[in-house]
Amino acid sequence: MSTVDPNRVVVTGENPFIRLSETDGGPNTTEASYWRVFLSPAGTGHVLYLKSELTEKRWRIYSDNLQLTRWLQKTVQGMLNAELKDEAIPVLDAAFSKTGDPNESWTETISADGDEIALTWHEIGDPLLIHTQPGAGGRAYGLSTVLIPSARATITRNGVSASGHAWPRDREGRKFSTCALAFAESWTEPR
Numbered sequence: 001m002s003t004v005d006p007n008r009v010v011v012t013g014e015n016p017f018i019r020l021s022e023t024d025g026g027p028n029t030t031e032a033s034y035w036r037v038f039l040s041p042a043g044t045g046h047v048l049y050l051k052s053e054l055t056e057k058r059w060r061i062y063s064d065n066l067q068l069t070r071w072l073q074k075t076v077q078g079m080l081n082a083e084l085k086d087e088a089i090p091v092l093d094a095a096f097s098k099t100g101d102p103n104e105s106w107t108e109t110i111s112a113d114g115d116e117i118a119l120t121w122h123e124i125g126d127p128l129l130i131h132t133q134p135g136a137g138g139r140a141y142g143l144s145t146v147l148i149p150s151a152r153a154t155i156t157r158n159g160v161s162a163s164g165h166a167w168p169r170d171r172e173g174r175k176f177s178t179c180a181l182a183f184a185e186s187w188t189e190p191r
Contacts, residue, residue, distance in 0.1 A: 007134055007142050007188035011076060013037035015145070015185050016108070018119055018153045019178040020052075020164030029053060029164035030155055032119055033080070034108050035072060036096070042071035046096040048110050048117070049077060049084055054157040059083065062094035062112050076141055076187045102148060102181055116158055121181055123151035128174050134190050145185035147171075153179035 013036050020030040030052035037044055045065030051058065063069040069091050072078070078085035094112035103124060110117040127148045134142040149169075155162040166179040 005142070005144070005188060006191065008191050009186050010040065010141065010189050011037060011072075012039040012186040015182040016106070016119070016121065017180060017182065018121070018155060018166070020153065020155070020162055020166060021178070022164050024167045030162040031081070032155055033077060033084075034119060035068075035077070036098075037065075037068055037072075040068060040071060042068040044068070046094070046110075047072060047077075048094070048096075048108075048119075049081070050117070050155075051083075052155065052157075052162045054155065054160060054162050059086075059089050061089055061091045062110050062115075062117070063091050064094060064096060066091055079140055102183070106181055114158075116156075118154075118156045120154045121148075121150035121179060122153065124181070125149040125151060125175055125177070128171060128176070134188060140189065142188040143185070144188070146183045147176070148181040148183065149175060149177035150179040150181065151177055 016034050018032040019028050021028050033049040035047040045068045047069045048062040050060050073084050092112040094110050097109045100106040105122045107120040127146050131144045132142050153166045166177050169176040
């Protein structure tokens, strides 16, 4: 049995996410998809896709690589959330930094155009290794990632906190959450 995935790797990096809602199963009040990309056809860089009451319930995009941002929208991020296929959404030039220990808490900080945004994952759980092939679940891309659920997550913009909470989930019998760190993440497509 081969240990090499037969598909072509299209992007590798990290893609932690936060999905907050006021009630368990209720509509998301905040959605954040954060990318730290180490390898892609559009180069390396960082992108934050954020929609919240902190952004007037509209998508805001922060990035240090516009080409990467648009490439993600056309490919993996656009597949994950069809609203983000819209390349008319403006992109703010931003600086990115991180602090923390993924065994305890992790913070990603984004600075742009007068905004200071902090995404923090708290109460970190046990990691899960996920591996899917392109086409699984109707997705065009395959995925190999380490997902680390977070029982609690916060987002602030200029010191104001987003409303809503992380909620526990079950993923194939394992404890999971609506918020997770996603490290060592690679997306693939058929050769």
